[in-house]
Amino acid sequence: MLGRSVSPVFVGREAELATLAEAYGEARKGLVTTLLLGGEAGVGKTRLTQRFADMAARDGAHVLLGGCVELSTEGLAFAPFTAALRQLVREQGTTKVSALLPEGAERDLARLLPEFGEPSVDGDTETGRARLFEQFLTLLERLAESRPTILLIEDIHWADRSSRDLIAFLCRNLGSAPVLIVLTYRSDDLHRQHPLRPVLAELMRVSGVLKLDLPRLSKDEVAQQMAGILGRVPDYGKVQKVYERSEGIPLFVEALLEDGEDCNFPDSMQDLILSTVERLPEETQRVLRIAAAGGIRIGHALLAAVSGLSDLEMESALRPAIAGNVLQIADNRAYVFRHALIREAVHDELLPGEHQRLHARYAEEISRDRTLVPPGRAAVELAHHWHGARNDEWALISAWEAARKSMKAFAYAEAVPLLERVLMLWDKVPGAAERIGSDHTHVLEKAALAAGNSAEVDRGIKFVRAALAELDEKTEPDRVASLMVSWGRFKINKGKSGVLEDFRRALDLVPEPVPARVGVLIKISQHLMLCGEIEEGTARGEEGLRIARALGDEGSEGDLLMNLALGSAINGNSAAQYETNLHARRIGERIGSGRLILRSIGNNIDSLNDLGRSKEAVELSYEGERLAKKYGQTRSDGVFILNNRAEALEMLGRWDEALSTVERALSLGPTLRTRFHLVRVLADIALARGQVEQLESYLSELGVLKERPEDFLQDIIGSTRLHIGWHLMKDEPDSALAVAERILARPATSSKSMLGWRLLSLIRSVTDRAQSFDPERVAALRAHAAELAATLRVGSAAAEAYRLTYSGDFDAAAAAWESLHRPYPQAKALLSAALAAAESGDKEGAAARLAIARPLAAALCATPLMGEIDLLIRRTGTATASSPSELLTPRELEVLRLVAQGRSNRDIAAELFISAKTVSVHVSNILAKLGVASRGEAAAAAYRLALLTS
Missing domain, CATH: 1.25.40.10 (Tetratricopeptide repeat domain)
Structure with a gap:
């Protein structure tokens, strides 16, 4: 019998455990949704999360567990979520779980777990997959209404594409629900092309997502771990040798102590891990090799069937492995390798012929009795094992079945490589079409x-x-x-x-x-x-x-x-x-x-x-x-x-509000065309606010500056407006004129009111700006614009307001925009009307219009428009003074009050229940409206101007 190799004492990790506890506390307030826990293989991620889960459960949390397995990369879709759902059904039953969901929603979950009955019928639609995601989100939210919930998913470096998508969706959309998702992954496995890398990068940009890297143990902590394993304080020299050889990785410390006092040091870590296995009886090693071919977790009945051993023979063979902590007993009469590295080391030692024979045995036994594997897994298990057995005929048949199952579960990304396997094997299998009941096409x-x-x-x-x-x-x-x-x-x-x-x-x-x-x-x-x-x-x-x-x-x-x-x-x-x-x-x-x-x-x-x-x-x-x-x-x-x-x-x-809405929509992973629509909204606001760097970033993404070809009129005209606006902001009326000429030269520009009249109203601004330096081109462009205007209908009040702007009736346009509650075009029309009044000698009329326009522009933080208004004020010698407090919205006054208290954007976001990015926008607006350059100056101005008095 081998000695105990796992320390009964939880060594170190106090800071990391405190971080997890703090994240859980913040999740209960709705401020944190996810914690990403990264670390090297063997560094102790599982033990840390288990310790945390136990503590949280004692505190009343509902802890759901799910894990990814290597098989996920071969089409086992949603594995961690299926495991968590199965746990929930065991705890509460399908009836109670179904009651947490909208009526009929359990049919979507049936794609993950057969206990929920027959799945909904629209299996070939993108909307079905989206609905499945929504139902899982709803389930977590409803669970959290009764008590805080933790979803712990281990080893997401093995996650399939669908699981990665669902993880990202949940992290972005949990909002204020008291749910914490803890995700662990091997940081040393993430090579440059690993599919998890972009997901982690994306998640780190999501508000409420935290990252924790689990370091190796220090020498003192290794000494504590050794003391726990050995039951006494180890010799200093031995601590030094173990620390240097293990480099502070707890799994390797355990492996080095397997020999007790001898403490041999193999040449490689692979040998080190295998040394634990090689000291076991030969029959035990044989069964471990069989188990390793089945994965990190394997049911008792399946292992017995594949090995050909009776229950008594199995117990006799496995007892030393369990006593030596190579295998552990899991729920539902299953065995699990204590660490994936142990399973990998044993599996890597399989001979080619042995590897092939074992996979064939697994495939044969699962084909004979599909209940040997968890519900819903037989198809992909068979595809995996027949492929490993190099049996082309059954590899093709099982891959086709697994692909169909994946598509039924909306796991399209997992279906693609399975279907590619079918296509690859097609010519190797005589009568392939008859074998699967479908032709190659x-x-x-x-x-x-x-x-x-x-x-x-x-x-x-x-x-x-x-x-x-x-x-x-x-x-x-x-x-x-x-x-x-x-x-x-x-x-x-x-x-x-x-x-x-x-x-x-x-x-x-x-x-x-x-x-x-x-x-x-x-x-x-x-x-x-x-x-x-x-x-x-x-x-x-x-x-x-x-x-x-x-x-x-x-x-x-x-x-x-x-x-x-x-x-x-x-x-x-x-x-x-x-x-x-x-x-x-x-x-x-x-x-x-x-x-x-x-x-x-x-x-x-x-x-x-x-x-x-x-x-x-x-x-x-x-x-x-x-x-x-x-x-x-x-x-x-x-x-x-x-x-x-x-x-x-x-x-x-x-x-x-528009910016917050766009930010939320972008977090949902829209299609490329919808993303471009959203980016145009960002660009319109950046243009109006004079945010040059942001605007140019948006225009670059849209391909506007390179005039990327587009087919749809709405996209063409939207991009053209932005292109013209960019040139006008840079005071390049000749370039703006050239863009306007090109769009009007295009056939069938648009007769849609909100497109055509809006474009023409902008072209009016271009011609007014360019009149002085190229009157002939301006005249030609105006004539061309008039031809288009003659074909347009005025189908709405908004179209009429744009038409009035285009025709130069600026006072009427301003009144129209005011009635439509659209302050920005109202302020622009008032500026144009004031300019016309000033040029006719009516300074009083100009002042009256500017007195209305400037607060409108200031409230929007439309800096370029404010600059034009102030320039006209100086030219005409008029005054339009207004109280700074009138320029700030109620929300901006709230933010300013907290800024004056020295609070950070994150603190303000938590206080006001908004995102940190929204706070940043508010702070930028406040600085611009108060004409100051820093938060400190804003606070000083707030007290000087008595803006924060109640």
Whole structure:
């Protein structure tokens, strides 16, 4: 019998344990969501977290445990979350767990755990995966309502892509719920290309995420560990030798003491770890080698089946390994290697033939009885073991099954390599199509779908190309058409041209009024509308609508109605768009389609904003956000809704709220095109505030300065506005003039009110600025602008306000903007009206207008506009003095009060329940409004001006 090698005394780590406890305390206040614990293999991460979990449990916390295993990299999706969910079901039962979720939500969790019944049906949609994420978030939030909750996930360096995505989602979205997520990983395993590295970098930018690095033990701590293991104070010389050889890594200290007093020192750490195993009986070593082929954790029944031993023989063989602390007994009659390094060392010693035979035995036994592995794991276990056994036929069959299971669980990223394995083995297996019941092209189609849903665009293109090369459009036009639509969508994601030609080719392939044609008509009509091809887009949309209604396909009818509504808006009829979207929403409510409901709401937020009803748009966005969470689509439609809310807030001059909204939307990982929309909101505010560095960073990301080609009119005109504004801010009217000339030379610029009139009002500013140095070009540009203006409808109060600005009726424009509660364009119109009054000799009229404009600009912190107003004030000799306290918003006064107390941004954020980034924005605004350069000067000004008196 070997001696005890683990110290019964918890050595060192007091500071780290205190940090964990502090993070738990902050999580209970809603200030911390996640702690990342990194450290070398063997440094003691598991023991530290177990100690912390025990302490927290005694304090009343609900601790859920989950761990990643090496098998995750081969398609075992969501392994740590499945383990945590299984623990919760054991503790509370499926009925109580289901009661914590929205009605029917347990069907989403059924993709992780069969105990929840049959999964929901939409397994091939991105929205289903988003909904699964939402349900797990909701579950944690509801659990935390009764008591603080800790989710401990170990070894995330082995996490699969889906688990990494869910981890990032939870860390970003837990908010103020009293939940702490503790994640451990091997820092020494993270090579430059390791997929966890960008995830960690991203998480460290999220508010509420902390990082803790676990160091090696000091020499004194090694001495304490040795004393605990040996039961007495060790000799100084032995401490020195063990410390130098182990380098302070606790696992190696334990291994070096396995020989008791002899304390031999092998040449390598691999030999050191194996020396513990090699002192065990031969039969024990044989069973350990069998266990190592099965993974770090293996059930008793499976190990017995593979080894061929009876229960008594197994107990006899394993007892020395358990006594020697090589193996430990886990729950559910399972064994687990005490440390992954021990399992890895044993596994690495397997001979090639032995490795192959053992994997074959595991595959055979699991095939015979799938209950030998935890529920939901058989498919991927079989794929892993048949592949390891080099059995091509069963490796292909099991990989196909595992890929289908992964896609059913929305683990598309894990499905892709499994499907690639099927494709790789295809030619090695005679009759492969018959073996899996699908042809080679169908495998490619599934791979393209999985790649698309996991944002693997380049891989998706490869699969689509290969599938198209295998199909004959004459015999299988529907399949080719579907692939052409996928091809077009991949091109959009890559920012490539030629999408419309692909959609048209797809349409030609399905001339009959069948569902396949409807599917293509939905995509092509939407794309045409967005590109400004309204006439053809309307014709395609109406055709699709007729076919969908004839087929009784209400879901497609709703989509096509909203495509036609988009055409109404681009034609300047936002009111018609609003009503049509409402019709589509009613269809969605009738057939229970959350996707249609959310698309309608998102589009109508935009409609209301176009109509000048921006406050209503913001209110509708909150309803949309609530429903997006209900339907589990926060990361898809929910992000689109947040983007439209940010645009409405920007119009209303609620810029700090807009910035916070954008920050939140970006944290949800939007698609590239939605991200660009969000960045344009940031750029508009940075431009208005004169934040040059931020603006240029945003313009660089958007490709504006290089005039990156774009297809959609909204993107083209939005980027053009920013490009012109950037040149005007830099006092480069000639360059701004050139950009304006190029956009007006483009055919079908836009007849959408909020695009066309807004662009023309900006071009009016360009021509006014450039008049003095190039009157001929200005005259030509004005003539061209007038031609466009003659084609535009005025479909809303907002469009009318822009039209008044363009026509030069600045006082009327200012009144219109005031009625729409849009302070920034109101202040700009007042400045233009004041300039006109001053040039006509009406200084009193100019002063009256500037007296209104300056506080508006100051409240927004629109520094360039304030500079122009102040310049005109000096030129005309007028005065527009106002109290500094009137320039600060109530929130800014709150922030200023705390700044004056010497509080940090993080402290202020905790006090006011806002993010530290939002505090930073408030502080910048305060400094600009008070005309000071530092926090200290702001505090002094606050007391000097009596701004903080109650």
